[in-house]
Amino acid sequence: MLLAIDTSTAQIGLALYDGATVPGELIWQSRTHHTEQLAPALAGLLGRVGMTIDSIKALGVAIGPGSFTSLRVGLALVKGLALARHIPVVGVPTLDIVAAPIPLIDRKLAAVLQAGRNRLAVGWYKPTGGGWQSLGPATTMTAEELEMKIRKPVIVCGELTAEDRQCLARKFKNVMLASPAQCVRRPGVLAEIAWNRWQAGKMDAAASLAPIYLHVAGGLPA
Amino acid sequence: MPILDAHTFEFFSKSPEQTRRLGMRLGALLQPGDLICLQGELGTGKTTLVQGAARGWGALDEVSSPTFVLVNAYRRPDGAQLSHFDAYRVESLAEAEEVDLDALLVIGPLLIEWPERVEPILPVDRLWAWLEYESEEHRSMRFAGRGTRYERLLDALRQSIYGGN
Numbered sequence: 001m002l003l004a005i006d007t008s009t010a011q012i013g014l015a016l017y018d019g020a021t022v023p024g025e026l027i028w029q030s031r032t033h034h035t036e037q038l039a040p041a042l043a044g045l046l047g048r049v050g051m052t053i054d055s056i057k058a059l060g061v062a063i064g065p066g067s068f069t070s071l072r073v074g075l076a077l078v079k080g081l082a083l084a085r086h087i088p089v090v091g092v093p094t095l096d097i098v099a100a101p102i103p104l105i106d107r108k109l110a111a112v113l114q115a116g117r118n119r120l121a122v123g124w125y126k127p128t129g130g131g132w133q134s135l136g137p138a139t140t141m142t143a144e145e146l147e148m149k150i151r152k153p154v155i156v157c158g159e160l161t162a163e164d165r166q167c168l169a170r171k172f173k174n175v176m177l178a179s180p181a182q183c184v185r186r187p188g189v190l191a192e193i194a195w196n197r198w199q200a201g202k203m204d205a206a207a208s209l210a211p212i213y214l215h216v217a218g219g220l221p222a
Numbered sequence: 223m224p225i226l227d228a229h230t231f232e233f234f235s236k237s238p239e240q241t242r243r244l245g246m247r248l249g250a251l252l253q254p255g256d257l258i259c260l261q262g263e264l265g266t267g268k269t270t271l272v273q274g275a276a277r278g279w280g281a282l283d284e285v286s287s288p289t290f291v292l293v294n295a296y297r298r299p300d301g302a303q304l305s306h307f308d309a310y311r312v313e314s315l316a317e318a319e320e321v322d323l324d325a326l327l328v329i330g331p332l333l334i335e336w337p338e339r340v341e342p343i344l345p346v347d348r349l350w351a352w353l354e355y356e357s358e359e360h361r362s363m364r365f366a367g368r369g370t371r372y373e374r375l376l377d378a379l380r381q382s383i384y385g386g387n
Contacts, residue, residue: 032325067324067325068319068320068322070325213319215316
Protein backbone atom coordinates (compact mmCIF):
# COMPACT_ATOMS: atom_id res chain seq x y z
CA MET A 1 0.00 0.00 0.00
CA LEU A 2 1.23 3.47 -0.90
CA LEU A 3 0.25 6.51 1.15
CA ALA A 4 0.07 9.85 -0.65
CA ILE A 5 0.10 13.21 1.13
CA ASP A 6 -0.47 16.61 -0.48
CA THR A 7 -0.31 19.74 1.68
CA SER A 8 0.79 22.16 -1.02
CA THR A 9 -1.95 24.70 -0.40
CA ALA A 10 -5.00 25.26 1.80
CA GLN A 11 -6.27 21.98 0.38
CA ILE A 12 -4.98 18.92 2.20
CA GLY A 13 -5.21 15.51 0.57
CA LEU A 14 -4.54 11.96 1.73
CA ALA A 15 -4.91 8.76 -0.31
CA LEU A 16 -4.16 5.06 -0.06
CA TYR A 17 -3.33 3.21 -3.26
CA ASP A 18 -2.42 -0.40 -3.95
CA GLY A 19 -1.84 -0.43 -7.70
CA ALA A 20 -5.38 -1.57 -8.47
CA THR A 21 -7.66 0.33 -6.11
CA VAL A 22 -7.86 3.45 -3.94
CA PRO A 23 -9.09 2.09 -0.59
CA GLY A 24 -9.29 5.54 0.95
CA GLU A 25 -9.03 9.15 -0.19
CA LEU A 26 -9.60 12.29 1.82
CA ILE A 27 -9.60 15.93 0.72
CA TRP A 28 -10.44 18.96 2.79
CA GLN A 29 -9.70 22.66 3.00
CA SER A 30 -7.83 23.96 5.99
CA ARG A 31 -6.70 27.54 6.07
CA THR A 32 -4.13 27.26 8.80
CA HIS A 33 -4.49 24.07 10.76
CA HIS A 34 -2.39 21.65 8.72
CA THR A 35 -0.17 20.79 11.67
CA GLU A 36 -3.02 19.99 14.03
CA GLN A 37 -5.10 18.12 11.49
CA LEU A 38 -2.79 16.09 9.28
CA ALA A 39 -1.57 13.28 11.53
CA PRO A 40 -4.96 12.70 13.22
CA ALA A 41 -6.62 12.66 9.79
CA LEU A 42 -4.13 10.03 8.61
CA ALA A 43 -4.80 7.91 11.69
CA GLY A 44 -8.53 8.34 11.07
CA LEU A 45 -8.27 7.32 7.41
CA LEU A 46 -6.21 4.23 8.19
CA GLY A 47 -8.63 3.26 10.98
CA ARG A 48 -11.66 3.72 8.80
CA VAL A 49 -10.37 1.32 6.14
CA GLY A 50 -9.10 -1.14 8.77
CA MET A 51 -5.38 -0.60 8.23
CA THR A 52 -2.46 0.44 10.36
CA ILE A 53 0.67 2.32 9.44
CA ASP A 54 2.34 -1.10 9.05
CA SER A 55 0.37 -1.53 5.82
CA ILE A 56 2.23 1.39 4.24
CA LYS A 57 5.15 0.25 2.13
CA ALA A 58 5.83 3.45 0.17
CA LEU A 59 5.07 7.15 0.31
CA GLY A 60 4.14 9.77 -2.26
CA VAL A 61 4.31 13.45 -1.46
CA ALA A 62 3.51 16.63 -3.33
CA ILE A 63 6.63 18.80 -3.28
CA GLY A 64 5.15 22.07 -4.48
CA PRO A 65 5.05 24.72 -5.63
CA GLY A 66 2.95 25.78 -2.69
CA SER A 67 3.08 27.78 0.48
CA PHE A 68 6.00 27.53 2.89
CA THR A 69 4.18 26.49 6.00
CA SER A 70 1.77 24.02 4.48
CA LEU A 71 4.37 22.24 2.30
CA ARG A 72 6.65 21.83 5.30
CA VAL A 73 3.93 20.14 7.33
CA GLY A 74 3.37 17.41 4.73
CA LEU A 75 7.03 16.90 3.96
CA ALA A 76 7.93 16.71 7.63
CA LEU A 77 5.40 13.94 8.22
CA VAL A 78 6.45 12.04 5.09
CA LYS A 79 10.15 12.31 5.87
CA GLY A 80 9.54 11.25 9.45
CA LEU A 81 7.63 8.17 8.31
CA ALA A 82 10.17 7.34 5.61
CA LEU A 83 13.19 7.59 7.90
CA ALA A 84 11.57 5.88 10.88
CA ARG A 85 10.00 3.03 8.95
CA HIS A 86 12.63 2.67 6.21
CA ILE A 87 10.17 2.96 3.37
CA PRO A 88 10.77 4.64 0.00
CA VAL A 89 9.50 8.12 -0.94
CA VAL A 90 8.52 9.61 -4.25
CA GLY A 91 8.23 13.40 -4.52
CA VAL A 92 5.86 14.68 -7.20
CA PRO A 93 5.61 18.29 -8.42
CA THR A 94 2.19 19.53 -7.35
CA LEU A 95 1.12 20.87 -10.73
CA ASP A 96 1.79 17.46 -12.32
CA ILE A 97 -1.04 16.18 -10.12
CA VAL A 98 -3.32 18.91 -11.43
CA ALA A 99 -2.51 18.19 -15.08
CA ALA A 100 -2.46 14.37 -15.03
CA PRO A 101 -6.20 13.61 -14.98
CA ILE A 102 -7.12 16.14 -17.67
CA PRO A 103 -7.94 14.31 -20.95
CA LEU A 104 -5.17 14.73 -23.50
CA ILE A 105 -6.05 16.96 -26.42
CA ASP A 106 -3.89 18.78 -28.91
CA ARG A 107 -3.33 22.07 -27.12
CA LYS A 108 -1.20 23.36 -24.28
CA LEU A 109 -2.39 23.21 -20.71
CA ALA A 110 -1.83 25.66 -17.86
CA ALA A 111 -2.04 24.00 -14.44
CA VAL A 112 -2.47 26.50 -11.61
CA LEU A 113 -2.73 26.79 -7.88
CA GLN A 114 -3.35 29.68 -5.52
CA ALA A 115 -0.05 31.35 -4.63
CA GLY A 116 -1.40 33.94 -2.19
CA ARG A 117 -1.86 37.71 -2.59
CA ASN A 118 -4.26 37.09 -5.47
CA ARG A 119 -1.64 35.42 -7.59
CA LEU A 120 -1.52 32.04 -9.27
CA ALA A 121 1.38 29.66 -9.67
CA VAL A 122 1.24 28.58 -13.29
CA GLY A 123 2.96 25.62 -14.89
CA TRP A 124 2.70 24.91 -18.62
CA TYR A 125 2.30 21.43 -20.07
CA LYS A 126 2.19 19.94 -23.57
CA PRO A 127 0.43 16.74 -24.64
CA THR A 128 2.69 13.77 -25.39
CA GLY A 129 2.19 10.03 -25.81
CA GLY A 130 3.12 9.62 -22.17
CA GLY A 131 0.64 12.21 -20.90
CA TRP A 132 1.03 15.88 -20.06
CA GLN A 133 4.67 16.87 -19.99
CA SER A 134 5.92 19.86 -18.03
CA LEU A 135 7.51 22.64 -20.08
CA GLY A 136 9.42 24.13 -17.15
CA PRO A 137 9.19 25.44 -13.61
CA ALA A 138 6.08 27.26 -12.45
CA THR A 139 5.96 31.03 -12.36
CA THR A 140 3.62 33.29 -10.41
CA MET A 141 1.26 35.82 -11.96
CA THR A 142 -2.20 37.22 -11.51
CA ALA A 143 -5.16 35.80 -13.43
CA GLU A 144 -5.08 39.00 -15.53
CA GLU A 145 -1.44 38.42 -16.45
CA LEU A 146 -2.21 34.82 -17.37
CA GLU A 147 -5.11 35.98 -19.50
CA MET A 148 -2.83 38.42 -21.32
CA LYS A 149 -0.37 35.65 -22.16
CA ILE A 150 -2.98 33.46 -23.80
CA ARG A 151 -3.04 33.90 -27.55
CA LYS A 152 -3.67 30.34 -28.72
CA PRO A 153 -6.22 27.78 -27.51
CA VAL A 154 -5.24 26.37 -24.13
CA ILE A 155 -6.75 24.44 -21.25
CA VAL A 156 -6.60 26.03 -17.79
CA CYS A 157 -7.12 23.78 -14.78
CA GLY A 158 -6.43 23.80 -11.05
CA GLU A 159 -7.26 26.05 -8.11
CA LEU A 160 -9.28 28.90 -9.59
CA THR A 161 -11.46 31.31 -7.66
CA ALA A 162 -14.72 32.59 -9.10
CA GLU A 163 -12.91 35.86 -9.93
CA ASP A 164 -10.08 33.99 -11.69
CA ARG A 165 -12.65 32.08 -13.75
CA GLN A 166 -14.44 35.27 -14.69
CA CYS A 167 -11.19 36.91 -15.74
CA LEU A 168 -9.99 33.96 -17.82
CA ALA A 169 -13.41 33.49 -19.39
CA ARG A 170 -12.88 36.83 -21.17
CA LYS A 171 -10.62 34.83 -23.51
CA PHE A 172 -13.47 32.41 -24.15
CA LYS A 173 -12.33 31.67 -27.69
CA ASN A 174 -8.91 30.52 -26.54
CA VAL A 175 -9.44 29.31 -22.99
CA MET A 176 -11.01 25.99 -22.15
CA LEU A 177 -11.62 26.14 -18.40
CA ALA A 178 -11.73 22.81 -16.60
CA SER A 179 -14.85 22.47 -14.48
CA PRO A 180 -14.54 23.02 -10.72
CA ALA A 181 -14.79 19.27 -10.09
CA GLN A 182 -12.07 18.57 -12.68
CA CYS A 183 -9.94 21.21 -11.00
CA VAL A 184 -9.72 19.40 -7.67
CA ARG A 185 -6.17 18.23 -7.01
CA ARG A 186 -6.75 14.62 -6.07
CA PRO A 187 -4.36 12.79 -3.74
CA GLY A 188 -5.45 9.59 -5.50
CA VAL A 189 -3.80 10.93 -8.65
CA LEU A 190 -0.67 11.81 -6.71
CA ALA A 191 -0.69 8.26 -5.32
CA GLU A 192 -0.93 6.81 -8.82
CA ILE A 193 1.97 8.88 -10.17
CA ALA A 194 4.06 8.00 -7.11
CA TRP A 195 3.12 4.32 -7.37
CA ASN A 196 4.22 4.15 -11.00
CA ARG A 197 7.51 5.84 -10.24
CA TRP A 198 8.05 3.56 -7.24
CA GLN A 199 7.41 0.48 -9.42
CA ALA A 200 9.87 1.84 -11.95
CA GLY A 201 12.45 2.21 -9.20
CA LYS A 202 12.55 6.01 -9.39
CA MET A 203 12.47 6.91 -5.72
CA ASP A 204 13.83 10.03 -4.02
CA ALA A 205 16.16 10.24 -1.05
CA ALA A 206 13.95 11.16 1.92
CA ALA A 207 16.65 13.19 3.63
CA SER A 208 17.32 15.45 0.68
CA LEU A 209 13.80 15.83 -0.69
CA ALA A 210 13.16 19.58 -0.77
CA PRO A 211 9.97 21.50 -1.41
CA ILE A 212 9.55 23.92 -4.29
CA TYR A 213 8.59 27.17 -2.60
CA LEU A 214 6.84 30.06 -4.26
CA HIS A 215 8.77 33.25 -3.81
CA VAL A 216 6.88 36.43 -3.23
CA ALA A 217 9.61 38.66 -4.60
CA GLY A 218 11.23 37.73 -7.89
CA GLY A 219 14.99 37.18 -8.03
CA LEU A 220 15.78 37.48 -4.35
CA PRO A 221 19.37 38.24 -3.50
CA ALA A 222 20.73 35.48 -1.28
CA MET B 223 -2.71 67.38 15.19
CA PRO B 224 -0.85 68.04 11.96
CA ILE B 225 -2.64 66.25 9.17
CA LEU B 226 -0.19 65.73 6.34
CA ASP B 227 -2.74 64.22 4.03
CA ALA B 228 -5.85 62.07 4.32
CA HIS B 229 -3.84 58.87 4.63
CA THR B 230 -1.19 60.03 7.06
CA PHE B 231 -1.21 61.37 10.55
CA GLU B 232 1.29 62.24 13.21
CA PHE B 233 1.26 61.59 16.90
CA PHE B 234 3.57 62.90 19.56
CA SER B 235 4.10 60.70 22.56
CA LYS B 236 5.30 62.24 25.79
CA SER B 237 5.96 58.98 27.60
CA PRO B 238 6.21 55.21 27.18
CA GLU B 239 2.82 55.04 28.90
CA GLN B 240 1.29 57.24 26.23
CA THR B 241 2.90 55.11 23.52
CA ARG B 242 1.43 52.03 25.15
CA ARG B 243 -2.04 53.62 25.24
CA LEU B 244 -1.74 54.50 21.56
CA GLY B 245 -0.84 50.89 20.92
CA MET B 246 -3.89 49.74 22.85
CA ARG B 247 -6.15 51.89 20.71
CA LEU B 248 -4.53 50.48 17.57
CA GLY B 249 -4.71 46.91 18.87
CA ALA B 250 -8.42 47.19 19.58
CA LEU B 251 -9.01 47.93 15.88
CA LEU B 252 -6.94 45.10 14.43
CA GLN B 253 -8.44 42.29 12.38
CA PRO B 254 -6.98 39.13 10.82
CA GLY B 255 -4.89 40.06 7.80
CA ASP B 256 -3.90 43.48 9.11
CA LEU B 257 -0.22 44.26 8.58
CA ILE B 258 1.36 46.91 10.81
CA CYS B 259 4.97 47.90 10.12
CA LEU B 260 6.88 49.72 12.85
CA GLN B 261 10.05 51.39 11.66
CA GLY B 262 12.34 53.15 14.09
CA GLU B 263 15.74 52.94 15.71
CA LEU B 264 16.39 51.17 19.01
CA GLY B 265 14.53 52.81 21.88
CA THR B 266 11.95 54.66 19.82
CA GLY B 267 9.05 52.69 21.27
CA LYS B 268 8.38 49.89 18.77
CA THR B 269 8.11 47.14 21.35
CA THR B 270 6.14 49.40 23.71
CA LEU B 271 3.68 50.05 20.90
CA VAL B 272 3.41 46.31 20.26
CA GLN B 273 2.87 45.65 23.96
CA GLY B 274 -0.02 48.10 23.94
CA ALA B 275 -1.42 46.70 20.70
CA ALA B 276 -1.39 43.14 22.03
CA ARG B 277 -3.15 44.30 25.19
CA GLY B 278 -5.72 46.33 23.26
CA TRP B 279 -6.33 43.41 20.93
CA GLY B 280 -7.03 41.19 23.91
CA ALA B 281 -3.91 39.04 24.21
CA LEU B 282 -3.51 36.95 27.32
CA ASP B 283 0.27 36.66 27.05
CA GLU B 284 2.87 39.20 28.09
CA VAL B 285 4.75 40.77 25.21
CA SER B 286 8.50 40.52 25.02
CA SER B 287 10.85 41.74 22.33
CA PRO B 288 11.33 38.71 20.07
CA THR B 289 15.09 39.03 20.04
CA PHE B 290 15.84 35.32 20.06
CA VAL B 291 12.86 34.04 18.12
CA LEU B 292 11.79 35.63 14.88
CA VAL B 293 8.09 35.53 15.61
CA ASN B 294 6.16 35.74 18.85
CA ALA B 295 2.54 34.67 18.84
CA TYR B 296 -0.02 36.03 21.28
CA ARG B 297 -3.28 34.24 21.92
CA ARG B 298 -6.68 35.48 22.85
CA PRO B 299 -9.28 33.44 24.80
CA ASP B 300 -11.28 32.97 21.57
CA GLY B 301 -8.29 31.21 19.96
CA ALA B 302 -7.30 34.10 17.69
CA GLN B 303 -3.60 34.87 17.23
CA LEU B 304 -1.65 38.10 16.89
CA SER B 305 1.86 37.70 15.48
CA HIS B 306 4.87 39.87 16.21
CA PHE B 307 7.79 39.52 13.82
CA ASP B 308 11.16 41.09 14.54
CA ALA B 309 13.10 41.35 11.29
CA TYR B 310 16.24 42.68 12.97
CA ARG B 311 18.05 39.35 12.95
CA VAL B 312 16.85 38.19 9.58
CA GLU B 313 19.91 37.77 7.40
CA SER B 314 18.32 37.62 3.98
CA LEU B 315 15.03 38.08 2.23
CA ALA B 316 15.01 34.36 1.50
CA GLU B 317 15.18 33.68 5.21
CA ALA B 318 12.39 36.18 5.85
CA GLU B 319 10.27 34.49 3.20
CA GLU B 320 10.57 31.21 5.05
CA VAL B 321 8.83 32.78 8.03
CA ASP B 322 5.73 32.66 5.78
CA LEU B 323 4.20 36.01 6.65
CA ASP B 324 1.22 35.22 4.42
CA ALA B 325 0.32 32.29 6.67
CA LEU B 326 0.55 34.53 9.75
CA LEU B 327 -1.71 37.09 8.07
CA VAL B 328 -4.34 34.44 7.38
CA ILE B 329 -4.66 33.62 11.05
CA GLY B 330 -4.52 37.10 12.53
CA PRO B 331 -2.96 40.56 12.54
CA LEU B 332 0.80 40.87 12.12
CA LEU B 333 3.08 43.55 13.58
CA ILE B 334 6.61 43.84 12.24
CA GLU B 335 9.61 45.58 13.80
CA TRP B 336 12.45 46.59 11.45
CA PRO B 337 10.10 46.14 8.47
CA GLU B 338 12.45 48.11 6.21
CA ARG B 339 14.78 45.10 6.25
CA VAL B 340 12.19 42.89 4.58
CA GLU B 341 10.19 45.46 2.64
CA PRO B 342 10.46 43.70 -0.77
CA ILE B 343 8.55 40.68 0.49
CA LEU B 344 5.78 42.58 2.26
CA PRO B 345 2.29 42.99 0.84
CA VAL B 346 1.85 46.42 -0.74
CA ASP B 347 -1.23 47.25 1.33
CA ARG B 348 -0.26 47.97 4.95
CA LEU B 349 -0.05 50.49 7.75
CA TRP B 350 3.45 51.85 8.12
CA ALA B 351 4.61 53.75 11.21
CA TRP B 352 7.84 55.74 11.50
CA LEU B 353 8.92 56.21 15.10
CA GLU B 354 11.53 58.84 15.94
CA TYR B 355 13.39 59.88 19.04
CA GLU B 356 12.76 63.54 19.87
CA SER B 357 14.06 63.81 23.43
CA GLU B 358 14.50 61.65 26.51
CA GLU B 359 10.80 60.88 26.87
CA HIS B 360 9.35 62.30 23.66
CA ARG B 361 8.80 60.34 20.47
CA SER B 362 7.20 61.37 17.22
CA MET B 363 5.20 58.82 15.29
CA ARG B 364 3.97 59.14 11.75
CA PHE B 365 1.44 56.67 10.42
CA ALA B 366 0.62 56.11 6.76
CA GLY B 367 -1.91 53.66 5.37
CA ARG B 368 -1.90 52.23 1.89
CA GLY B 369 -4.98 50.49 0.52
CA THR B 370 -8.64 50.85 1.43
CA ARG B 371 -8.45 48.75 4.57
CA TYR B 372 -5.56 50.77 6.00
CA GLU B 373 -7.07 54.12 5.11
CA ARG B 374 -10.13 53.03 7.11
CA LEU B 375 -7.96 51.71 9.92
CA LEU B 376 -6.10 55.00 10.06
CA ASP B 377 -9.39 56.92 10.17
CA ALA B 378 -10.63 54.71 12.97
CA LEU B 379 -7.38 55.15 14.88
CA ARG B 380 -7.50 58.90 14.45
CA GLN B 381 -11.09 58.94 15.72
CA SER B 382 -10.21 56.69 18.62
CA ILE B 383 -7.45 59.08 19.67
CA TYR B 384 -8.90 62.48 18.95
CA GLY B 385 -12.61 61.75 18.74
CA GLY B 386 -15.00 63.42 16.32
CA ASN B 387 -14.19 63.53 12.62
